[in-house]
Amino acid sequence: MLPAIPFNKPYLSGPETRYIEEAVRSGKISGDGLFTKRCHQFFEQQLGFQKVLLTTSCTDALEMAAILLDLQPGDEVIVPSYTFVSTPNAFVLRGAKIMFADSTAQNPNLDTALLESLITSRTRAIVPVHYAGIACDMDTIQEVASRHGIAIVEDAAQAIDSYYKGKPLGTLSDLAAFSFHETKNIISGEGGMLAINNTKYAQRAEIIREKGTNRSSFFRGEVDKYGWVDIGSSFLPSDIIAAFLWAQLEHLDDIQTQRKAIWTRYFKAFSALPAQGVALPVIPAYATNNGHMFYLVTRSLAERSALIDHLKQQQILPVFHYLSLHKSPFYAAQHDGRELHWADHYTDCLVRLPLYYELTPELQQRVIDGVLEFYVKR
Ligand SMILES: *Cc1c(COP(=O)(O)O)cnc(C)c1O
Numbered sequence: 001m002l003p004a005i006p007f008n009k010p011y012l013s014g015p016e017t018r019y020i021e022e023a024v025r026s027g028k029i030s031g032d033g034l035f036t037k038r039c040h041q042f043f044e045q046q047l048g049f050q051k052v053l054l055t056t057s058c059t060d061a062l063e064m065a066a067i068l069l070d071l072q073p074g075d076e077v078i079v080p081s082y083t084f085v086s087t088p089n090a091f092v093l094r095g096a097k098i099m100f101a102d103s104t105a106q107n108p109n110l111d112t113a114l115l116e117s118l119i120t121s122r123t124r125a126i127v128p129v130h131y132a133g134i135a136c137d138m139d140t141i142q143e144v145a146s147r148h149g150i151a152i153v154e155d156a157a158q159a160i161d162s163y164y165k166g167k168p169l170g171t172l173s174d175l176a177a178f179s180f181h182e183t184k185n186i187i188s189g190e191g192g193m194l195a196i197n198n199t200k201y202a203q204r205a206e207i208i209r210e211k212g213t214n215r216s217s218f219f220r221g222e223v224d225k226y227g228w229v230d231i232g233s234s235f236l237p238s239d240i241i242a243a244f245l246w247a248q249l250e251h252l253d254d255i256q257t258q259r260k261a262i263w264t265r266y267f268k269a270f271s272a273l274p275a276q277g278v279a280l281p282v283i284p285a286y287a288t289n290n291g292h293m294f295y296l297v298t299r300s301l302a303e304r305s306a307l308i309d310h311l312k313q314q315q316i317l318p319v320f321h322y323l324s325l326h327k328s329p330f331y332a333a334q335h336d337g338r339e340l341h342w343a344d345h346y347t348d349c350l351v352r353l354p355l356y357y358e359l360t361p362e363l364q365q366r367v368i369d370g371v372l373e374f375y376v377k378r
Contacts, residue, residue, distance in 0.1 A: 002314065002315050002366070003315065003363075004315040004316075004317065005315060005316045005354050005363050005366060005367060006317050006354060006356075007317045007318065007319045007352065007354050008182070008354070008355075008356050009356040009357075009358055009359075010182040010187055010356075011187070011356060011357035011358060012247075013247050013248055013250065013251035013254070013255065014247065014251075015247040015250070016244045016247040016248070019035065019243035019244065019246055019247050020240050020243045020244060022243065023035055023239045023240050023242070023243040024240065026239075028239060029238055029239050029240050030238060030239065031054075031236030031237060031238060032216070032219070032236060032239070033239030033242065034239065035242035035243040035245070035246045036054050036236075036237070036239055036242040038242075038246050039242050039245050039246055039249060040052055040053070040054065042246075042249050043195070047161075047168060048168050048171060049168070049170065049195050049197075050171070050195075050196065050197055051195070051196040051197075051199070051202050051205075052193050052194065052195050052196070053193065053196070053205060053206065053209055053235075054191065054192070054193050054236065054237050054241075054242055054245070055191075055193060055194055055209065055235045055236065055237065056190060056191065056192065056234075056235060056236070056237045056241070057086075057179065057181065057190050057191065057192040058086065058155070058157040058177045058178060058179030058180075058181070058192035058193075059086040059089075059090065059192070060192055060233075060235045061177035061178065061192045061193060061194040061235075062086055062087065062089075062090035062091075062153070062177045063090040063093060063233075063235075064194050064205060064208050064209060064235055065090065065153045065175040065177060066090045066091045066094045066096070066153075067094065067208050067231065067232075068175060068201045068204060068205060069094075069124060069125055069151055069153070069175075071095065071096045071124055071125075072095065073095030073096075074095070074096075074122060075095070075096050075097070075122055075123075075124040076096065076098075076099050076120060076122045076123045076124060077091040077096045077097070077098055077123075077124060077125045077126075077127060078098075078099045078101055078110075078115070078118050078119075078123065078126045078127065079091070079098050079099070079100060079101065079127045079129075079325075080100070080101050080102075080103060080108070080109070080110040080127075080128070080129050080343065081100040081101065081103075081324045081325050081326040081327075081340045081343035082103045082322050082324060082342075082343040082346050082347065083129045083131075083155065083322060083325065084129075084157070085325065085328075087127055087129055087155045088100075088325060088331070091125070091127070096124070097122070097334070098325075098331065098334075099118045099120075099123070099336075100324075100325060100326040100331075100335060100338075100340060100343075101114060101115070101340075102114060102338075102340040102341065102342050102343055103131075103340075103342040103343050103345075103346060104342060105342055106282040106284070107131060107132070107134060107282050107283075107284075108132075108342070108343075108346045108350070109128070109129070109130065109131050109134065109136040109137070110128055110129070110136060111342070112136070112140035112141055112144070115140065119144070119150070123150055124150060124151065125151040125152065125153055126141055126144070126150060126151075126152050126153075127152075127153045127154070127155055128141055128152070128154055128155070128173075129154075129157075130154065130155070130156055130158060130159040130162065130169050131158065132158060132281060132292050132293040132295065133158045133159045133160070133162040133169070133185075133289065133290035133291075133293070134162070134281065134283055134284075134288075134289065135159075135162065135163070135164035135169055135286060135287035135288070136164075138165075138172045138286075139165075139286075142172065151173075151174045151198075152172070152173035152174055153173055153175045153176065154169065154170055154172060154173040154175075154176035154177070155176075155177055156169050156170035156176045156177060156178050156195070157177060157181075157184065158179070158184060158290075159178070159290065159292075160178060160184070160185050160186050160252075160290065160292075161185070161252065161256050161290045162287070162288050162289070162290035162292075163287070163288045164286055165286050170195045171195065171197055172197075174197055174198040174201065175194060175195065175196060175197065175198070175201060176194070176195040176197065177192060177194060177195075178192055178193040178194075179191070179192050180192060180193070180245055180248075184292070185256065185259060185290065185291065185292055186245070186248045186249065186252060186255065187244075187245075187248060188241045188242070188244045188245040189241065189244065191237055191241050191244075194209075204230065207229055207230045207232055208230065208231070208232040208233070208235065209232065209235040209236050210232060210234075210236065211228075211232045211233060211234055212229065212230045212231050212232030212233075213226050213227060213228055213229065213232070214226045214227065214229050255357060256290065256291060258291075258357050259290075259292070259355065259357065260291035261291075262291065262294075262355055262359055262364060263289060263291040263294050263355065265361070265364060265368070266294045266353060266355075266364070266367075266368065267280060267281075269368040270296070270368075270372075273296065273371075273375060276375055277299045278296055278297065278298055278299065278375065279296070279297035280296065280297075281293075281294065281295060291355070292355075293352055293355060294352065294353050295321075295350050295351060295352045295353070296350075296351055296353070296371070297345075297346065297349045297350050297351075298349045298350075298351060299349065300348070300349065301348040301349065303349075304320065304348065304349050304350075304351050306374075307351060307371070307374050308320070308351060310370065310373075311367070311370045311371070311374075314366065314370050316354065316367050317354065318351050318352060318353050318354065319351070319352050320347075320351050320352070321350055322346070322347065324340060324343040324344050324347045326338075326340055326343070327344075353367055353371070354367055
């Protein structure tokens with residue numbers, strides 16, 4: 001039998017375990033050690049971020065952002081319905097009400113044409129999700145946000161090394177959240193990062209991340225003792241996690257080159273599918289592709305199920321993705337009843353193909369052949 005092709009396989013660049021051992025032997029394995037500092041510097045000095053803080057997950061970075069915005073119960077936050085649970089949940093934890101936005105017809109990003117209609121006197125933030133690492137229409141989002149005095153929090157979980165008009169995703173907002181979960185391009189098992197682009201949040205972010213204490217100032221010698229000064233939690237990762245992440249960041253270019261090559265092979269191989277009504281990812285002129293994900297959008301749920309079954313019979317494991325959150329068991333009763341056609345369409349029809357560093361051209365050809373065979377047969 002042919003070897004199975006999983007959807008994802010975490011990639012080790014090489015020095016991960018060596019750096020973990022170094023961290024362990026250094027005698028300091030709690031947060032903000034040597035490897036955390038190296039990771040922070042890499043993002044700030046080489047990738048163009050003003051200030052970043054590693055967190056234990058993107059979920060935590062989003063929760064930090066929600067605390068930083070000082071949301072009050074009843075405040076409203078605009079979030080796409082087609083996203084991961086953590087995007088709205090972080091704000092719901094602060095008592096916010098979620099106004100779910102629909103996706104666009106061309107890709108799952110939030111439809112900015114509808115943005116204005118979602119704004120009320122209680123709107124406090126817009127949370128664009130750069131789906132598949134492809135930028136949202138940030139000029140429009142920034143224009144609407146600044147006109148109404150609303151914050152922007154980017155969910156950049158999938159968006160490392162991707163750009164909007166030449167600017168890195170995660171720098172186009174007040175606060176942005178990244179993920180290093182093992183399914184992302186750059187990984188540390190679980191892990192995340194908060195990027196702070198509006199300096200007014202910088203000091204408080206450090207405090208919130210350190211259990212509501214000014215311990216970070218204390219370690220820099222700015223105060224002679226530290227204490228409880230605000231609300232917070234324990235959002236910082238152990239330096240063991242940062243050591244793993246550092247090994248990945250050192251190989252960022254190599255990882256990205258490889259992922260983008262795999263993505264491009266899929267894109268070229270499937271160039272005839274749109275003529276059959278199957279949509280490929282659309283990357284607007286203002287956006288780049290970071291090789292995070294390759295997906296197809298089938299014509300119907302039945303077609304997607306049949307395609308997945310067809311590939312599974314050949315030991316290939318494609319997966320669908322989000323379920324519209326405005327219809328989720330938790331939020332459906334609180335949703336205002338608007339139909340979100342495109343979010344539901346991607347819920348039913350989007351399917352992601354295997355994409356990971358070690359997907360060799362031979363293995364990838366099996367996936368390509370499997371998909372093409374399915375559509376030729378039909
Ligand atoms: C992966 C992901 C998250 C959650 O990231 P964690 O690091 O697992 O908390 C949030 N939002 C989006 C869009 C994601 O893809």
